[in-house]
Amino acid sequence: MQKRILLSSPHMSGHEQTYIEQAFNSNWITTLGPNVSAFEHELADYDQIGSALATSSGTAAIHLALLVLGVKPGDSVFCSSFTFVASANPALYIGAELTFIDSDPASWNMSPQALERALASAKKTGRLPKAIIVVDLFGQSADMAALTKIANAYHVPIIEDAAESLGASYHGKKSGTLATIGIHSFNGNKIITTSGGGCLVTDQPEYREQALFLATQAKEARDYYHHETLGYNYRLSNVAAGIDRGQLKVLDQRVARRREIFANYQYALADTAVDFQPELADTYGSRWLTTLTLQHHDPWQLMAMLAQHGIESRALWQPLHRQPLFKNATFFGHTPDQDVSTALFKTGICLPSGSNLTADQQTQINQLLTDWLRRR
Ligand SMILES: Cc1ncc(COP(=O)(O)O)c(C=O)c1O
CATH class of the missing domain: 3.40.640.10 (Type I PLP-dependent aspartate aminotransferase-like (Major domain))
Structure with a gap:
């Protein structure tokens, strides 16, 4: 198997x-x-x-x-x-x-x-x-x-x-x-x-x-x-x-590899309707997880498709102001009537990003993602 x-x-x-x-x-x-x-x-x-x-x-x-x-x-x-x-x-x-x-x-x-x-x-x-x-x-x-x-x-x-x-x-x-x-x-x-x-x-x-x-x-x-x-x-x-x-001892290598995985996804999905998490100017992210939002596809359907192929992916964190645990907390949106984190949560997905992901595995994921995103 x-x-x-x-x-x-x-x-x-x-x-x-x-x-x-x-x-x-x-x-x-x-x-x-x-x-x-x-x-x-x-x-x-x-x-x-x-x-x-x-x-x-x-x-x-x-x-x-x-x-x-x-x-x-x-x-x-x-x-x-x-x-x-x-x-x-x-x-x-x-x-x-x-x-x-x-x-x-x-x-x-x-x-x-x-x-x-x-x-x-x-x-x-x-x-x-x-x-x-x-x-x-x-x-x-x-x-x-x-x-x-x-x-x-x-x-x-x-x-x-x-x-x-x-x-x-x-x-x-x-x-x-x-x-x-x-x-x-x-x-x-x-x-x-x-x-x-x-x-x-x-x-x-x-x-x-x-x-x-x-x-x-x-x-x-x-x-x-x-x-x-x-x-x-x-x-x-x-x-x-x-x-x-x-x-x-290998932290810098691990960061470099995660960034490479991110760049591979970005390259493979360049012509699809997705937006990757931005990197601010003069910053160097560890790209711990490659995360992106889908412009008009349902992330839960995409996660289900990947799961059918034995590939783990996840929703982005559900914002804490939406969690019943914090129901009494106050929330300040990016603008008074804009809730950016909820919009990200509803459209986003985390892709496999481990530094031990193999090139073949990533090629398989990229193929599935591009086929699925282009078909719909
Ligand atoms: C953003 C963030 N803060 C805090 C923690 C807590 O770290 P730990 O699991 O080591 O307690 C985690 C991860 O688990 C995290 O992702």
Whole structure:
């Protein structure tokens, strides 16, 4: 039977076993050890940022980022609406109130003009957010310069959710490093993986220190167990950090391959009625997933056709302001009567994009896509 073609599956480099063996041989199997520290340094070097903190997931890193920025129950937090639910859930863990900001058609990421309106409105009611979570979706950077300028005018810090965009860059700076705090994810479907894990990156040493304290059960510095603050068990294990070290070695190759896959789709579908996610000027996306919208075809019918051939594809993220979980949240559209993220969701699709996709597999997918799109 032909192997199923997956959207984005783990792709090992061959270097991982060395670090895992070191962890086993030295009996550093826990959430502390040489791989964790080395990985944090290697990642901070890669990102060209002051410090990194390895966490058990990207979600945990977002939770820690909100906590160190002082978000408390009842506070307001703004978040991109067009994203995976994990971007916003940590605000709910804290009991904060979410406001969702629509996408800009130019990037599919947070709309600067919607953010401006949302902040102006929050200022009027005296309820400015404590933090803004900006997501770099599918590996493409949001317009961080425009968003930062607006956020700075209101003195609100940004958390850059670069879970999907490790290895991408914006105006020459690595994705995740353009805000007060950034986060990455090493979940199984991401560009590199630890099997599960995440990371917080920041240039502020006190934020890393505070995040580390909260991630390790907030144990006070005494020679017995003493706790004054609610803490969490959010560190990455030394074994998982070993996998990450092996993966980090090939990150740039993985990004290059994903970009090549994107370019192949773009070339093959050039004469069809589709529009790919744009890449902003002076940015280098990781093209974690190749995503596109269909001008007049039904994406669910296309996904069903691909599934019949054993090919996994997915709908784009359903915007969070449409989710029953967030039914009480306020939403600011790109313009007062334009909901860009919903339009993207209703017409979009993610195509298989893993760096281990073979040339033959992609030729097969391209053939099916062009036949189907031209026939209708
Ligand atoms: C945009 C976004 N934010 C946050 C996360 C959470 O990362 P993790 O799965 O490592 O908790 C993910 C991925 O899963 C994501 O795609």
